[in-house]
Amino acid sequence: MNILLFGGFLGSGKTSIILQVARYLTAELSVQQLDSGKPSLVIVENEVGETGIDDKILKAEGLNVRELIAGCICCTLNAELTVCLNKIQEELSPEWVIIETTGMAFPHTIAETITKYGKGIDSLKTIVVADAERWDDLSTIMPGLIEEQIARANVILLNKIDCLEPEQVSQVAEDIKRINSSGLFYAISAHTEVNPQIWRKAVTKGE
Amino acid sequence: MSDQHLLKSSTKDSDPAIFSETYSLVLLEKVKSERVKQALTQWIEEIRDWTSAKAYFVGHIKVFVEGQENLWLSSTGRSISSKQSQGWSEWSLGSATLFVTIIVFGTTKEALKETAEESLKTCFNTSLPNIINGF
Numbered sequence: 001m002n003i004l005l006f007g008g009f010l011g012s013g014k015t016s017i018i019l020q021v022a023r024y025l026t027a028e029l030s031v032q033q034l035d036s037g038k039p040s041l042v043i044v045e046n047e048v049g050e051t052g053i054d055d056k057i058l059k060a061e062g063l064n065v066r067e068l069i070a071g072c073i074c075c076t077l078n079a080e081l082t083v084c085l086n087k088i089q090e091e092l093s094p095e096w097v098i099i100e101t102t103g104m105a106f107p108h109t110i111a112e113t114i115t116k117y118g119k120g121i122d123s124l125k126t127i128v129v130a131d132a133e134r135w136d137d138l139s140t141i142m143p144g145l146i147e148e149q150i151a152r153a154n155v156i157l158l159n160k161i162d163c164l165e166p167e168q169v170s171q172v173a174e175d176i177k178r179i180n181s182s183g184l185f186y187a188i189s190a191h192t193e194v195n196p197q198i199w200r201k202a203v204t205k206g207e
Numbered sequence: 208m209s210d211q212h213l214l215k216s217s218t219k220d221s222d223p224a225i226f227s228e229t230y231s232l233v234l235l236e237k238v239k240s241e242r243v244k245q246a247l248t249q250w251i252e253e254i255r256d257w258t259s260a261k262a263y264f265v266g267h268i269k270v271f272v273e274g275q276e277n278l279w280l281s282s283t284g285r286s287i288s289s290k291q292s293q294g295w296s297e298w299s300l301g302s303a304t305l306f307v308t309i310i311v312f313g314t315t316k317e318a319l320k321e322t323a324e325e326s327l328k329t330c331f332n333t334s335l336p337n338i339i340n341g342f
Contacts, residue, residue, distance in 0.1 A: 053271045
């Protein structure tokens with residue numbers, strides 16, 4: 001299994017981006033179904049609140065979604081996620097698994113748990129979505145959370161750049177690269193169709 | 208005190224309030240789906256205005272209408288994003304399920320629940336008077 005672990009603060013656009021990545025994997029790599037009839041792409045949704053919404057949006061697109069609902073914001077369900085992943089591997093053995101974490105989770109700690117206890121994992125990438133529109137607010141109000149989410153990501157997607165002027169985008173990009181200089185960085189707007197070349201480099205490169 | 212300072216004070220070391228509910232929408236007569244969208248958009252605007260007036264910080268506001276067609280509305284307290292299934296605009300809605308999740312920093316679960324429920328009731332009663340059961 002190749003795992004794409006998505007993180008990023010609440011409202012940063014993770015679900016919109018995952019929809020596009022899922023469409024890319026489905027169209028470009030023909031991963032809709034294996035010959036056995038089992039799905040080759042499974043999405044795991046870790047949501048907060050008693051009512052899941054993101055899973056319904058993804059299911060409405062015909063995607064195979066497993067949900068893990070956390071009762072409170074601090075519950076990132078590390079252990080449950082690992083059990084869920086191992087079950088997916090055992091039952092479906094898909095080529096790709098996309099995991100959407102809650103907006104308050106630290107993706108790198110989840111990645112560590114999965115890497116240590118997960119079975120059948122060929123690769124794992126952490127992809128963090130940063131909110132360009134609220135960058136100033138978030139980096140003022142919750143600097144620790146935002147910086148830690150970004151610091152150890154393999155890929156950083158600065159989303160909603162359509163909400164800022166180009167020079168503001170450059171400033172935010174500089175801030176992010178100061179936090180994480182080694183991760184791949186792309187500035188995008190998931191409101192529109194993102195260039196598949198970006199997904200090719202950000203998602204499938206190296207697999 | 209600046210808004211950002213207020214926000215920082217209200218969010219530091221505190222968990223957000225979460226309002227997460229499922230509603231069955233049963234309409235006494237079929238209405239154009241756009242009227243339901245307008246009511247829900249107005250609701251999100253009211254929640255947004257409430258958080259802004261109190262200097263609370265919105266994690267996110269998400270709404271999903273599931274039926275023969277689907278509607279997805281979301282906001283972080285600024286603009287409201289909207290996505291819908293292909294046939295949504297032409298759909299006359301008789302029943303559907305409404306899923307909502309609101310996450311706000313700086314307030315209590317009780318205050319958020321009271322505001323969200325009262326506001327939803329007002330928006331439905333204003334936009335779709337005597338049409339939706341239970342509101």
